Amino acid sequence: MRFTSEQHLSGDVIERRFTLGDIPGILWMPAAATAAAPVPLILMGHPGGLNGMYPRLEARARSAADQGFAAVTIELPGGGERPPLAAAEQARADLHRALAAGEPVDEVVDRLVLPLVEAAVPEWQRTLDAVLSLPEVGGPVGLSGGVIGIGIRLAAVEPRIAAAGLFAGSYVPRSMFEEARRITIPLHVLLQWDDEGNDRQLALDLFDAFGSAEKTLQANMGGHRGVPAHAGEDAARFFARHLRPSSTPE
Numbered sequence: 001m002r003f004t005s006e007q008h009l010s011g012d013v014i015e016r017r018f019t020l021g022d023i024p025g026i027l028w029m030p031a032a033a034t035a036a037a038p039v040p041l042i043l044m045g046h047p048g049g050l051n052g053m054y055p056r057l058e059a060r061a062r063s064a065a066d067q068g069f070a071a072v073t074i075e076l077p078g079g080g081e082r083p084p085l086a087a088a089e090q091a092r093a094d095l096h097r098a099l100a101a102g103e104p105v106d107e108v109v110d111r112l113v114l115p116l117v118e119a120a121v122p123e124w125q126r127t128l129d130a131v132l133s134l135p136e137v138g139g140p141v142g143l144s145g146g147v148i149g150i151g152i153r154l155a156a157v158e159p160r161i162a163a164a165g166l167f168a169g170s171y172v173p174r175s176m177f178e179e180a181r182r183i184t185i186p187l188h189v190l191l192q193w194d195d196e197g198n199d200r201q202l203a204l205d206l207f208d209a210f211g212s213a214e215k216t217l218q219a220n221m222g223g224h225r226g227v228p229a230h231a232g233e234d235a236a237r238f239f240a241r242h243l244r245p246s247s248t249p250e
Contacts, residue, residue: 001130013065015058020130022082023123024050025074028061029136033070038138040243041131042071043124043154043161045146047170048079060144063232067240070137074127076147077119085115095171109171113149117176121153128160142239148206152176155183163242164188165235168203169195169224180209187215188238190231195224 005017012031017024033039042064046053050073057073064071078085091112098105131137140162143151151166156179165188187210191203207217216238220228 001127009058009062011062011065013062015061020074020123020127023074023127024080024082025072025127026050026054026057026061027131028058028065028071030065030068030070032068033136035135038136040069040140040142041128041137042069042142042144042239042243043128044071044073044144045151046073046076047147048076050075050080052080060232063236064144064239067236067244069142069239069243070131071144072127072131074123077116077123085119088112088115105171106174110173110175113147113171113173114175116147117149117153120147120150121157124150124154125158128158132160140243142243144235144239148172149176152179152183155185155187156180161185163239165190165238168192168206169198171199172202172206177206177209180206181211184211184213186238186242187212188235189215189217190227190235191217191219192224192226193219193221194226197224 001018001020003016003018007015009015014029014031016027018027030039044057044060046057061071075082078088091108095105095108095112098108132139141160143154143161143164145165145167147170148166148168149172151164155161155164163186168189168191189207218231218234220231
């Protein structure tokens with residue numbers, strides 16, 4: 001991990017941009033974090049395009065810092081200025097065409113999502129290794145948002161993740177339902193009931209498949225971009241419970 005810039009944001013948050021090999025990322029840290037008082041960490045997912053997503057990512061990171069957590073994000077494979085994933089654009093176009101025609105989409109979803117998951121999850125694990133090596137970060141680790149297929153795989157294979165807040169806002173390959181059944185950590189799943197780019201029944205079936213004894217589905221009316229502000233507040237309380245179990249959130 002090579003840090004390329006650092007700035008002190010209002011609210012006592014330190015923002016540090018970095019590269020991990022050829023992967024760009026951003027780490028936000030409460031200024032109060034020290035080696036003597038290391039903080040938990042939240043992995044912040046997003047759908048790609050790190051610079052375009054920055055305002056929303058920064059707002060989420062500030063919320064995490066208010067809770068006393070560090071937050072880190074990286075650019076997705078094929079996202080932003082990274083080299084495109086082979087065949088991803090064609091698969092995305094095929095998905096839109098199949099949806100418009102009312103045709104089955106399972107095969108197209110596999111072509112679109114599975115290569116992204118296979119590429120992204122090892123990069124997130126490398127990022128986790130690097131950030132947890134910093135003396136100011138001590139865990140536990142939470143996973144928040146992003147492409148839900150990536151979140152499923154990470155939660156299934158990464159034992160350092162203690163709790164996950166997932167956004168049921170993208171298609172999931174049917175083959176990943178078996179991975180969902182192996183997940184046992186606490187889950188908070190957000191679903192936009194009228195999401196124009198998602199299959200509501202698929203999202204409900206996926207929630208049913210998760211193997212966690214503690215799992216919450218929060219469904220709100222509205223489309224993909226209509227997530228209400230209180231949904232973020234509820235997610236913050238979820239992470240406060242599981243990353244700071246001795247605390248008593250409001």
